[in-house]
Amino acid sequence: MTCPIQIIDVSKTFFLDNKVFSALNNVSLSINKGEIFGLLGPNGAGKTTLINILIGLLTPDSGQVRILDYDIVNERTKVIPLINSVSSESDFHPLMTVKEILMFFGTLYGLKNQEKNEHVDWLVKRFEIEDIQNKKYGWLSTGQKSRVLLAKSLINKPQILFLDEPTLGLDPDIAQKTRDLILKINKESKTTILLTSHYMSEVEKLCNRIAFINQGQIIDHGDIETVKKRIFPLSKIIVKIRDTDNNQKIKQFGFKLNGNMWSKSFEENELDSILEKLVNQNIKILDIKTERPDLEDYFINMVEKN
Amino acid sequence: MLKYDWSLLIKSKWRIMETFYFPLATLVLWGFFLIYARPFAFQIGMIIVTIQVFWVMASLAQTTISLQMMDDIWTRSLRELLISPLTPIEFLTGRILLAITRATLIITVLITASHFVLKLKLLDNIVFTSVSILLTLFASMGLAIFTISFILILGREYGFLAWSITEAVFFLSAPFYPVSVFPEPLRTFVHIFPYTWIFEGIRIYVSTNTFDKSIFMMGGILSSIFFLVSIPTFLFILKRARKKGKLIRLWA
Numbered sequence: 001m002t003c004p005i006q007i008i009d010v011s012k013t014f015f016l017d018n019k020v021f022s023a024l025n026n027v028s029l030s031i032n033k034g035e036i037f038g039l040l041g042p043n044g045a046g047k048t049t050l051i052n053i054l055i056g057l058l059t060p061d062s063g064q065v066r067i068l069d070y071d072i073v074n075e076r077t078k079v080i081p082l083i084n085s086v087s088s089e090s091d092f093h094p095l096m097t098v099k100e101i102l103m104f105f106g107t108l109y110g111l112k113n114q115e116k117n118e119h120v121d122w123l124v125k126r127f128e129i130e131d132i133q134n135k136k137y138g139w140l141s142t143g144q145k146s147r148v149l150l151a152k153s154l155i156n157k158p159q160i161l162f163l164d165e166p167t168l169g170l171d172p173d174i175a176q177k178t179r180d181l182i183l184k185i186n187k188e189s190k191t192t193i194l195l196t197s198h199y200m201s202e203v204e205k206l207c208n209r210i211a212f213i214n215q216g217q218i219i220d221h222g223d224i225e226t227v228k229k230r231i232f233p234l235s236k237i238i239v240k241i242r243d244t245d246n247n248q249k250i251k252q253f254g255f256k257l258n259g260n261m262w263s264k265s266f267e268e269n270e271l272d273s274i275l276e277k278l279v280n281q282n283i284k285i286l287d288i289k290t291e292r293p294d295l296e297d298y299f300i301n302m303v304e305k306n
Numbered sequence: 307m308l309k310y311d312w313s314l315l316i317k318s319k320w321r322i323m324e325t326f327y328f329p330l331a332t333l334v335l336w337g338f339f340l341i342y343a344r345p346f347a348f349q350i351g352m353i354i355v356t357i358q359v360f361w362v363m364a365s366l367a368q369t370t371i372s373l374q375m376m377d378d379i380w381t382r383s384l385r386e387l388l389i390s391p392l393t394p395i396e397f398l399t400g401r402i403l404l405a406i407t408r409a410t411l412i413i414t415v416l417i418t419a420s421h422f423v424l425k426l427k428l429l430d431n432i433v434f435t436s437v438s439i440l441l442t443l444f445a446s447m448g449l450a451i452f453t454i455s456f457i458l459i460l461g462r463e464y465g466f467l468a469w470s471i472t473e474a475v476f477f478l479s480a481p482f483y484p485v486s487v488f489p490e491p492l493r494t495f496v497h498i499f500p501y502t503w504i505f506e507g508i509r510i511y512v513s514t515n516t517f518d519k520s521i522f523m524m525g526g527i528l529s530s531i532f533f534l535v536s537i538p539t540f541l542f543i544l545k546r547a548r549k550k551g552k553l554i555r556l557w558a
Contacts, residue, residue: 014551052554055389059549080391089557091382095317104310108390152386 002069004160004192005031005054010063012049012216023049025216026063031209036186036193038207038224040200040295042303046216047196048087051164054194055085068159081109084153087164091145094138098129098148101137102155109156119155127151127181143174150181161185163195167202175202182206200295212299214306224295231301232293234265237274242284249281261287307392307400308407311374315404324369329362329412330419337424350482352426352512357481357505359420359428360438363413364446364501365472370405371450372457372468379462382557394544398537402447409443434517438508441522441529445500448532449475455536455543462556481505500528 012024024046031037039047052058053065056076065072067079092101102123106116124133127147132140137148146166153161163182167175179202185191197203203210204224211221220227239262241250247257253274255262266274271290278285315321336355343351378384387397417435420426428435453471457464478492479501485493496502503525510518547553 012551057385057388057548057554058551077391077393080389085389087385089382089385091557092386093314093377093381093383095314100313105386105390108392110391 002066003030004033004068005029005037005194006064006066007050007054008064008066010050010053010060010065012046012053012058012060022216024053024060027213027216027218028063029211029218029221031192031194033192034186034190035208036182036195036206038203038210039194039196039213040203040210040299040302041196041213045213047213048164049216050213051085051087051162051194051196055083055162056080081156082158083160083162084156084158085162085164086149086153086166087162088166088168089164090149092137092148092152094136096137097134098137098140099124099133101148102152105152105155111155119157123151123154143170146170146174146178147181150178154185157189158191160192160194163193165196165198167197167199175199179206200299204295210295212302214303219302219306228293228295228298231298234267235271235293236263236265236291237271238263238289238291239278239285240287242286246281246283250278250283253277307396308403311400311404312407314377315408325366325408325412326415329366329416332358332362333416333419333424337420340424349513353509354482355420355424356426356428356508356512359413359416359426360442360504360508361476361481362416363409363439364442365476366412367405367409367443367446368450368453368472369469370408371401371447372453372471374401374404375454375457376465376468379457379465379556385557388553394541395537398451398540405447405450406443409439409446413439431511431517434511437517437522437526438504441500441504441525444533445504445525445529446472448529448534448536451533451536451540455540458540458547458556459543459550459552461552475499475501478502479505482509484509498528500525500532503528 007027007029010024010027011022014021014023027046027050039050041047049058053060054067054072056072056079059073068082070078072079096104099120102120103116106120111119124130127150129144129147129151132144132148137145140148150166153163166182167178170178182193182195183206186193193206195203195206207224209221209223210227212219212227220230222230239250239255240260241247241262250262251257253264255264264274315325333355336351336358340351340355375384378387417426417428421429449471453467456467478496479499480487480496481501482505484506485496485502488496503521507518507521507525510516510521544553
């Protein structure tokens with residue numbers, strides 16, 4: 001099989017208040033088997049529109065989407081049993097209990113009685129929702145709901161999982177647990193995951209590769225370090241030295257004084273030689289740190305540029 | 307789907323109220339009117355109560371389908387149903403079966419109560435009663451499926467159609483009076499509603515004890531058309547709503 005998710009020249013336009021709004025414009029992307037792929041972009045960029053097309057809630061105006069070699073538009077019924085999704089817009093009826101929800105969706109995804117019971121029991125344990133399984137969904141906290149949503153997303157052991165802002169609005173500790181669960185799901189089941197998030201640290205922790213989308217177009221894509229280097233090819237080393245006698249020496253190495261700290265930009269392969277030079281010149285260092293641009297810097301830069 | 311809907315129904319106090327309280331309250335209200343009108347307007351009283359028995363069942367069948375979908379929208383659970391392997395036909399079938407179940411429950415209670423308490427004689431002619439129930443039920447389910455189709459394509463803000471469309475169709479179907487009461491232009495138009503024929507057939511039966519086959523046949527043809535056309539209409543509109551992005555705005 002080729003890439004499990006192939007998006008080929010997909011466009012989508014909406015009519016809002018008698019105006020034409022282009023939500024996606026010739027978007028093309030391929031996501032590899034088993035990877036966690038991050039889709040970044042500002043609000044209104046087209047991330048959720050793309051996810052909605054991939055899960056069959058929306059039909060593209062042009063282009064093709066192939067999920068596990070099936071066309072999502074014409075072969076939707078073949079795709080749906082193999083994928084699942086969690087979104088910040090996901091919800092269940094508040095009167096259903098947690099167990100009823102999992103059993104109901106187990107039935108919808110074709111699980112038979114014994115297999116369904118065993119799998120639901122496994123999910124309940126896995127997501128630590130044993131103590132709330134007989135509670136009505138409407139009475140759960142946000143964190144508990146999030147675990148139930150993730151549990152349901154695995155009810156059919158999907159080959160592909162679409163997570164649209166899965167930690168939005170969660171407390172930091174619950175968000176961390178959710179991220180750990182996502183990593184475990186990917187590692188243990190080799191599930192391909194497409195994730196959107198506004199939390200760049202989350203994307204950096206979870207994703208292998210990312211794409212940046214803005215105004216309906218893919219502006220950049222690649223593995224995280226590569227995309228960061230395209231915008232920020234250099235990192236920075238910052239040192240504080242003990243005595244001012246060495247000021248001239250450190251200046252010769254290209255360091256610049258900023259307050260009482262000396263700093264220099266460098267490429268990754270230069271770090272060893274810089275440190276070696278400082279040591280060889282007996283420059284006494286009181287404090288040293290490196291600053292590497294993170295994904296948040298990348299995001300801000302991309303939004304400003306585009 | 308039927309199990310899912312049934313489980314939600316029995317957990318919801320207002321849905322239980324809707325199933326039994328309002329229909330019975332309607333019967334009691336018009337039952338008292340019948341008792342009052344017996345000396346001077348017996349036939350009119352009988353017509354009103356008989357029509358109400360079938361109309362209450364029709365209304366319940368219609369709102370079962372349309373309000374259940376509105377419930378899916380209000381609770382934002384519709385999204386999870388739509389991204390599951392549940393097909394549109396399975397979705398509709400579950401709702402239709404629930405409507406039939408609820409309608410059967412309430413019509414049994416209403417006919418029994420009206421027959422024994424109000425002496426309505428609905429159990430004396432099983433053919434008339436069965437035909438009236440079936441035609442009214444199928445027309446209502448057809449109307450409900452059209453209603454949910456409108457809501458899907460027009461948007462959540464048109465959700466009020468779920469409970470209000472029945473009333474508009476009711477008075478346009480000449481329930482307690484002949485069609486001749488309407489102004490001329492309206493008389494032709496109202497004949498497109500199956501209820502117009504069904505109610506006329508019921509009025510004739512109550513007044514003259516005659517089962518008019520031709521009127522009920524016309525009602526049957528229109529009820530069948532309503533019901534059978536509503537299903538492909540729903541499927542077409544669902545596809546259209548998916549294309550136009552209307553679906554995703556239902557829970558946004």
